[in-house]
Amino acid sequence: MVSINIVWAYPDFLNLHGDRGNLMALERIAKQMGLEVKVHRVSELGADLGLDSADLVMLNAGQWCDLSQVAQALRAGGIEQYVAGGGSVFASGTSWALLGAELVDEDGRRTPATGLADFRTTLEYPIYGDDLIVETRSDLEFIGGQRLVGSQIALTWAQVPPQDALGVATYGRGNGDVANSRVGLGATAVAGSQDGIALGACAGQPGGAVIGTNLLGPVLAKNPWFTRSLVELALARREKAFTAQPSEELEAQIQRMEQSAQIISHFNDTKASLPDPH
């Protein structure tokens, strides 16, 4: 049986918005696909990440104030070599900032992130909470051309070249950057904004995939079609030959969450007309 080895990195530091649900969904779906699922939980900063045998490292959303230490631990744990060797990383919520080069505080102080990608993430206030709907780039292998639905609690903004973004936000703020100008806070539907990042995720590209998104939900629970594709992508990057077994349960789950996504999309299309209680 083919196995997928998941590193659940620092869950006590990175579980801000029910994000352990990402692991719950990932495990469940991977098993439904016919995989043996091995989860290596790494609790302490500085503990061995077990990257030699890992296929996918999960970085769930964490507090901004904790990110620099997590980044340092990931660098020290060999995350760069891991990706170069074909291992994939998935980061969600504020933690996708870990994938970049630097973290920039409100006062301009810069600390290093993992350096897996070349972008900077800047902390800003006020907090912006809203739904987020993303269309992933069509050129991405397995995960391309998909609609992803979730929410966003935005404390940051980051400028990522469009060709490196995970996709376009068809609703919501995304990375908070539109055409090199920072999106005004408090904006509602900000179509055209980028979301996240996706590197090494196109056919023929070497190394592992580095995927980050602002989406919360948890994103892998709300979008099981994406989760299935993410698993396939991670295995492909490790050159593990695998064909998913048919699963009625998974198909039913996908159908149900697609229905939910439709309802939520409609809600976001119409909510601006609803009276604000204040």
Added chain:
Amino acid sequence: MIRPRFLAALWAGKLTRVAVNLIDKKRGTNLPGAVALRVDPQFMRRVSGVSAEKVIATTGTNGKSTSNNMIVHVLRAAGYRVASNLEGANMVGGVATALVDNSSMGGKLQADWLCLEVDERSLGAVSRALPIGTLAVTNIQKDQVQRNGEPDYILQKIRRSLVTPEADSATGTSRTNAATDGTAPAHQPTAPAVSTPAPSSPNHVASTPLLVLNDDEPNSRSLVTTGLPTLFYGVDENSRSQRHISPYAVTMPCAACGRGRIEFDYQNISNIGPFRCSVCGFGSRQADSVRLTRVDFDKATFTADSHTFPMPYTQSFFTYSYALTVALAKHLGITPQVTAQALGNFVNVAGRTETLTYAGKTIHYLRIKQENPDTLQSAFNAIAAAPGDSKTLILGLCELTDFQPFYTNTFYVYDTEVGVLTEGGVTETICFSKHVAIDTAAAMENCGYPASATKVLPTDEVADVLEAIRQSPNDEIFLITWLGWYSQMQAEIERRKH
């Protein structure tokens, strides 16, 4: 110019109170205070007879209303005159209202104590206007993420409210992602507050309070690093303490050092229980504290400092309100006998539960806070602990519509342990909401609740939910949803009776 404006504000506030009482005396409001502040923005600072030793503020994520109400009740039982914002208006307007209502026509506070429940985001503004002598903190947990983002955001807000303007500008308190080379802690404690009260200056407020901290809650306990004098309270292990660790259990980073993770010996309520940091050793029971021991939910009693107290409210989250109150009462020199008598006849107006009957069923309503996994978990635990082994849970989480942009967050469900529901006899769960019923049901199933026992009701219509209740095979129905929707159901049930 100051005095006439202040008096105008005060009297305008009092007139507003008269008008509000004519409409509905029982209705909670912050209107008198809001009017007073509109007339004189410095109104609160100018009320005389307010000194730090008289002011007790209670803040935190969960339990501040109950705790403040309990403290007020005990102080009154001890013979003191107490001014308070009992009605739960806990922002600046509500605090100002308490001052309007309890001041003489000349603007002097007519009370021995000013006990205030203060919203954690408003604490800074309140502490700039009033000298807080005692600050009780219940807990700092995940809550209303659309407003608060992260618990650290609230923790830093509270820390900043404890620093005088002088100390603040000297040390800098900007929220930074401090680089670490592994030797220095990432989370730098703020400088200890400077104790220099200058009551004659309208621009100066020094908040150098005695802190009353939850010994079992890591974030609030980390406020001990401010260096301010501190009392601790906590609750020992009892029949409802949880030691079982699910493979998905997560805790939090240590707010004292930032390098370690919190490990709980056990949890009395969600994410609250004796703990220790895996790296720096920061934790519970490192200083004297008043702890509830021998908590007996059947006898409805607990023991503290060898005295036995009645505990009429036996839901687990109440134990920490009791502990806080007993600790503070002891510090204030109130005898255990007086405290015990008061706790025995305390009525919690800030309650989160109500009961209705419909179609031969009993509907138990449990109110939770939005985007707050810990109150949701408390509700789940309360349902599990209720008598019976055939219960129905009606879960209507709904989209968040407090302010635009409205959004569909249900992710806090994933921070709960739903296993307690099946263990506690919940044989059926109906998730209702026009927009997020499917999401909620999926969350329950992903967290381990059986899909076969879950139903989706994609509606907000009260009639549809009442029909589902009528058709339920169970007679004990537990409803978790927002207060507004519950009020509509309550009204509809009443209408159908007549």
